[in-house]
Amino acid sequence: MALLDSIHGPADLRQLSDRQTRDLADEIRQFLIEHVNRTGGHLGPNLGVVELTLAIHRVFCSPRDPIIFDTGHQSYVHKIITGRSGLFDTLRQEDGLSGYPSRAESPHDWVENSHASTSLSWAEGMAEGIRLTGGDRTVVAVIGDGALTGGMAWEALNSIAAQQDLQLVIVVNDNGRSYYPTVGGLANQLSAIRTDPRYEETLDRIKQMVTDKPLGRQVYGLMHGVKTGMKDALIGSHGIFSDLGIKYLGPVDGHDVDALERALELAKRYRQPVIVHAITSKGKGYPAAEHDQEDHFHTVGAVDPVTGRPHGVSAEDSWTATFAQTMVSIGRAHPEVVAMTAAMLHPVGLAPFAERFPDRIFDVGIAEQHAITSASGLSAVGLHPVVALYSTFLNRGFDQLLMDAGLHHQGVTVVLDRAGVTGSDGASHNGMWDTSICGIVPGMRLSCPRDRHHLESLLWQAVGIEDGPTVIRYSKDRMPAEIPVLRSTGDLDVLWQTSPSGPVDVLLVCHGQMCSATLAAAELLAGDLGLDGAGIAVVSPRWALPVDEELLAMASRARAVVSVEDGLVVGGLGARLSGELHARGVWTPVLELGIPSQYLPHASRSSLLHRIGLDAAGIAGRVRQMVDGLGEVTRPRLVQQATEFPADQVALPGTRPQIGQEGVDAAR
Template sequence: MGILQRISSPADLKKLSGEELEQLAKEIRDFLVEKVSATGGHLGPNLGVVELSIAMHRVFTSPADAIIFDTSHQSYVHKILTGRMEGFDNLRQQGGLSGYTCRAESEHDWTESSHASAALSYADGLAKAFEIQGTPERNVIAVVGDGALTGGMCWEALNNIATSKERNVVIVVNDNGRSYSPTIGGFAENLADLRMKPFYDKVMEQGKSTLKSLGWMGERTFEALHAFKEGVRSTVFPTEMFPELGMKYVGPVNGHNLKAVEHALRYARDYEGPIIVHVVTEKGRGYAPAENDVAELMHSTGVINPKTGEPVGTKSPGWTSVFSKALVEAGKRRDDIVAITAAMAGPTGLTAFGEQFPKRFFDVGIAEQHAVTSAAGLALGGLHPVVAIYSTFLNRAFDQLLMDVALINQPVTIVLDRAGITGSDGASHNGVWDFSLASIIPGIQIAAPRDGEALVEQFNEALEITTGPTVVRFPKGNLPEVIEPLSVLEDGVEVLHYTDAADATEDTPNVLIVAVGPMATEVMAAVPTIEALGVGVTVIDPRWVAPVRASVLALADDHDLVIVVEDGVVHGGIGALIASAANAASIDTPMRNIAFPEVFPEHATREQLMDVFGMNAEGIAEQSTQWISELFGELATTED
């Protein structure tokens, strides 16, 4: 039996010898490659924190000492060490382990959200709570990495953490130089300088007097110097990384040398007050396909061949690739187009634009708030910025979009990838809130393309709008089949289907279905079942869902029931927007809405969640049938 099979809790780690720990690290890496290649997940980040995770659980006592992972996609090793190894067969799958920390899974998991740069604020609050409740000896360990320190919340938290000289907050900077791609910005450059010039060099330059002044003579001093001599980039000498804040600093530490990491963490554990431990790690460590993945080091993968790292199965063209090509073409036509990413150029489709137009491409780090307000500045300067982010991260930049862009009517286009239900990444990555958030902004125009052709058309239309901000949103995954409209109304609303009126009578109810964006595919599949009830069905795609187009209201007034189908949250979504506009126009047609409920769903595939919440073709037909029956009673159906 291997070492890994003997680990059921962090306490088991403390019984292992140095040789056994090294073997354990190897077994964990093999286990991660085997399991994540079968399910998909964040492979590269977790391969990089194996030794760090082992050391933290040997030095600290979880859960009494709170270990908080920023974004927590690098918590797989933590899960393994806290008794959840068996759950990896269903990682990120319905009913299986979450890909992030999850309070329902284990007492060792303190948080759940996978949004970056929040760990230090959690840590600040927890340390204050421990102090108030009379347990100030408890440590709070915040693991910050993968570019999270480029986010503004980290700096707001640091400003507060530094005010206490007694609260035990250990900030572990997991420095792999990456987020999805190489980390940028002044702080990243500072860390790079520290990597290139360890504190050992400063000690050698300053001489023996420095050692005396720091009070670190004797055995521990020579231990540290010997470690440097052996190539272990670690030190027990605290120095001021941020003199203005007074934060103590330990490092750089070789994050793959267990002795060095444990040594630094024990010092940090015993230190009274907040302290930074700078750990240098390699993303994708120990797995050649990840180490050779120059672009992302296998930050996140689908199902792969564990030997080669190659994706399993064929991959159809996706929404992101269509947008990426459209953006490059727009950049060729217009030299005022600029693009902004928040540390995810590849996942949001901006890499090609950045390569072709490097002077018009800006990666601002994991800082969506700054990205949007910086875009407003670019627009004020006469350019048309395109800010491409995941839908879920628009939540973080709402104030900036509202007050810094829309208030002054700046032409900024926000492109939201992974809109609607995303699935396996869980509750905090589902992009179901963007309609509800963005639609309340005065003057904003929101496009919801139903397929790849519509995406190109509506993105280019957005670039022509100069009166204020625009949003173009699309889901995760492969493109659906193109749906050609039957007709186009004056204001751009497209009619996708209408029932032949030859068999209709004056008493035949007519149902208007407003299919928002990619939900048109599911709606069209449900139409035959609904028509079989003996009702007339008209399906429209509003294309631009906000503000509500006049023809949508005119059609609503001309039908007996309106059903809005959208992949946003039901509260404050497009259905609510249309209902509000209809009410203002004194239209009393009954209106119903099929949308995402007000819940935080567990991780599952997009298809599974659509099925659970009745948002697939079958669910749309079933819910529509119920409403039609309630409003119109039993209708004569078509003969078999």
């Protein structure tokens, strides 16, 4: 790969001939297939933007001209061009290359938030700031057609339309897919442009007629104005974008570097907001990805680079698969149950429901706010919607959860996949905020299922609850084997106890995926870390919110209570338990173990849990510290110890948090 080896920064691209640039695109595509299939990552989106990214960097001068990638999952080519190709063996690994833009990695990365539809707001703010400070720089925002289904993008476009003195180029990467074929009115209009046979056939005929003649490529370039006029006559250029008052160029073949460069040069010279509409093919150059109708190659784990088959496939059921199977069963029994997703039909497991009940599935695009309120409307007329999202994306629909579903007491079930620590996708994709924000919705019912049977029974119960919203959250991690229940008291399950008939001195309250680690910690405490004969019990409430009355009664009789969750410790489930006890005048010390209020670096889930003291050894060590100190410290200090984690011990990759290490040392 001689050409790729010679690229150390964007300036090197501008030294290449047109032919060399096309050859480089082929090398980069092969580089991505080989490396991303080994490490895992967003393969399909990056294969689709190779030529587009090369053209942007050849026309604009990064980092002087800020380039902002909406969502950022399609920035791998940008990373390669900006001197990071040698780090791709560490992609998405601890202390390695991030799977999204990262300001810590390069000055070429301006924005690293990996939630969709934000790029245009960032870009307008930057362009406005450059204008106000007298700069002569162009801001480039690259946004996909999927991200344009998000309302925030249209809020930004509406504002940009009123700012005609901004040097801003908006590149619409239109591949007709987000996670799945893009839906909605915008998608329909883009598809009409993308597929109009008169436009494509006429341009192909002209290109064939002239490019094989002497000076043919130059002639074809001079015909750009004719092409634009033809496009106006055939399909109209004053459509969805031009109606906003923003200059529109395209559609352009997103895999033709020459055509892209011409369009981008025109946009740059215009010195006002311009939209360049590029048509690309997701997974370009990799047959396994190009022909994949279910978009499995949007994100891949480690797979065979030739066949595209995953390595090390596990036969164990996942949380998502169990949800998918249960929803089909519920759909057969309950015709009033409908399902909704936000452009993630396959990732959240609703594809089987959609296939079985095509009239009862709603994909609203990347619009979580709209999803929650629309679901509330469905509930208001007698249906029961199940809204399936990734946990991190519920953050965007919080106002609607609070004021539409919650305030109106609508029977809406929200199912949150990828809750807790997710790891390799970095800070923004950890599902660590949901329990804290759901906890302030009055009357909210929330559960963290601990195994397959628990999840199935909760789903069946939730679709029958019509007096308010319910939330069910589960992990990206493997589903554990069924966890036996020692006994149940109401909705409180006792999973383990040192002496079933004896008193409980230390009560361990576990939620969801943390039940297995908590049980292992309890065995450590009863064995090598023996607590001088103290009675230990591990309990798991069926519903974490509202706080179970049986749990409150059991906690009030214990000497110490420890809550273990894979959600944010600030305002989390442990904090709610502690608050309810205090409201009843019960001052039992409560140790709240959860995720610290910090942005976690990308690493494996197991590594991050170890670093923040949420593995079995860390939990056991913290409990032992608490019990040992009960006679020496006051209750306020116990709570402080449980909830404060030094910032420099979590945020820096490669550094093991002291608190987590103390837990390990104590466990040993």
